[in-house]
Amino acid sequence: MSKAQPVFALIDCNSFYASCERVFRPDLGRVPIVVLSNNDGCVIARSYDAKPYVKMGEPYFQIKHKLKKHGIVPFSSNYALYGDMSERVMTLIESMVPAVEVYSIDEAFADLTGIDGRDALGRKIRSHVLRCTGIPVGVGIAHTKTLAKLANHTAKRLQVQTGGVVDICDPFKRDWVLRNTDVSEVWGVGRKMKLHLDAMGIKTAMDLAQADPWTLRNKFSVVIEKTARELGGTPCLELDEPDPPKQEICCSRMFGKRLTELAPIKEAVATYMMRASEKLRAQKSLCKKIRVSIRTGMFNPEEAKYANGVLIDMPYPTDDVRLLTKAAVDALDRVFRPGFKYSKAEVLLMSLCQQGEYTDDLFATSQSADATKLMAVLDQINGRWGRGTLRSASVPEDPDWGMRRELMSHSYTTRLDQLWRVYS
Template structure:
């Protein structure tokens, strides 16, 4: 029996952050939108109709007048909303295909091998996600992951003609896409690589597909070799298995304002530890060491600069936020220095392990069973009623040092007090 030819799909949400904002604001369906980074710093997402006026990474303070001139609405980043909407989209996709690799918050590769009506399934996925989650997506289908990525790019670029679904399993369609796509649009080819490829006469994706793979490997890397082979139709990349538990977990944020006193910095570190410990328990891991660090701003020549960190050994591997928070907060006094304007703190959970993986002597302390039960109840309450419903006493609800997010939308899907309301007249 001959082996089936693999078929991959790439499902990518269109302007994801902006689309999430529009789901609960239908009045903005035809209004251009941009989403800003932490502390409302720079543009990190744009709706399609805003791209002609605003570049990615432009600082907000420099383009306020331009946004107002073109009627573009800015939003502070609402990561709780985006993360929840992403989970809804991925759950929908998983219900419709044999296997899924979640590639990023707004992208997923899927296994479509053996499915006969590929175009029909692509349209069904697009329709279902739009109807149930309100998010428009593009679907690219091909016999390799790199070609599926290229097909998805074409589906978005020519959405009016394609309806958001492009299947290039047919060699004629595949070659048309390759000829009409600049090499810089190929997955994994950046600006620097494009310059080098130009010197070799490789201008289009078709040129790269026809290039000698061994020459590309010799001059560049095995990654570019695999890219060329995939463009030519030879699968080199498979659907990845779910990621294994992380060996380190980091939570780091810029403060909304410069901090000079130790007390608010302790609050920030306790808040970051709360989030880091949630991630720790979500992957069923225990932590043996904690590193806490603080620093000032590094780019203002008029501000004195200072950065320091300290590593703390835990008495036993633990996921108890109370123990982890106390260790981190107590250690701050060893690295804090008065007279500086601090801009950032970081919590890093290190030497992570799974229960039963570590070996200690017979008389070494271990996490009490009661602590494990308390953490389970904590997570259950916060999962049901929203993050932060139950928290450590050292974690404030509305701290003055929190990130500036003056234009943030409501947490429509993750907070009961911010549910979407409809006024019926």
């Protein structure tokens, strides 16, 4: 009995950041939206109806007048909301298919091999996610991951005709999509690669699918070769297994304003360490070494430049935020220099190991069982009641050095004091 041909689905949230903002603001259902980067710097996301007027990366201060002219509503980035909504969407998808690879915050590949009624399943996924979260998604189905990505693009581009679901396992439908898609829309083909392909007469996805794979490999890379083979229907990419634990964990942020005193910088480093240690415990790792660094702004010619960092060896592998925070904050005394205007701090957890995977020194101190239990309770409380419910005493609730996010919406799903209120 021959092995069933693989079938992949790509489920991708439509204009995810903007859709998250609309879930709790139904009055913005037909209003164009843009989302801004840290410190309200530039545009990092746009709703579909905002794209004709705003380019990605445009600085906010330069386009305020244009946003007002076209009735476009700007939002500061609300990563707590986006992360929580993403987790809800992915959990729903995982409950409906045999296997899932979460590819990014707003898209996931699913394995539909051997499943009948794929189009109906795609529509069921789409309606279930929309009903339970308010987030619209597109579903692309094909025999390879690259074709599934292309099918998903077509589902969004022709949403009225397709209903947001496109299955191109049928060769006739696949070829129609390939002929009617510019090569620049193919997964992995960037601006520079498009120029090279244009010079070879490869204008559409069909042209790339019919190109000689070995020529593409020799001229460019094995990545482009695999892309061409996948467009032709030959699977080269499998559903990835869950990522292994990270070997380093970094948490860094720009301050909302320049800092000249040591005390607020220590608060910032304590705050970043709180977040980094949460990630550390989430992957069940311990940290043997940390690096703390600070720097001034590097682009203002009128400001003096300075950057420095320091490595600290921990007395034993640990995930205890108290020990990690004390080591990081104390280390700042060694790198801080008065007279500078600091713009950023960074915490880097290094030399990570999994619990039970390192050899204890018979005579060395190790993390106590009480500390491990305390960290578990800390994470349980914050997981139930929202991040920051319990935190280190050195972490302020609302610091004046925090990121500038003057247009941020409420954290409707992660903070009790910002729950959506409905009045009768």
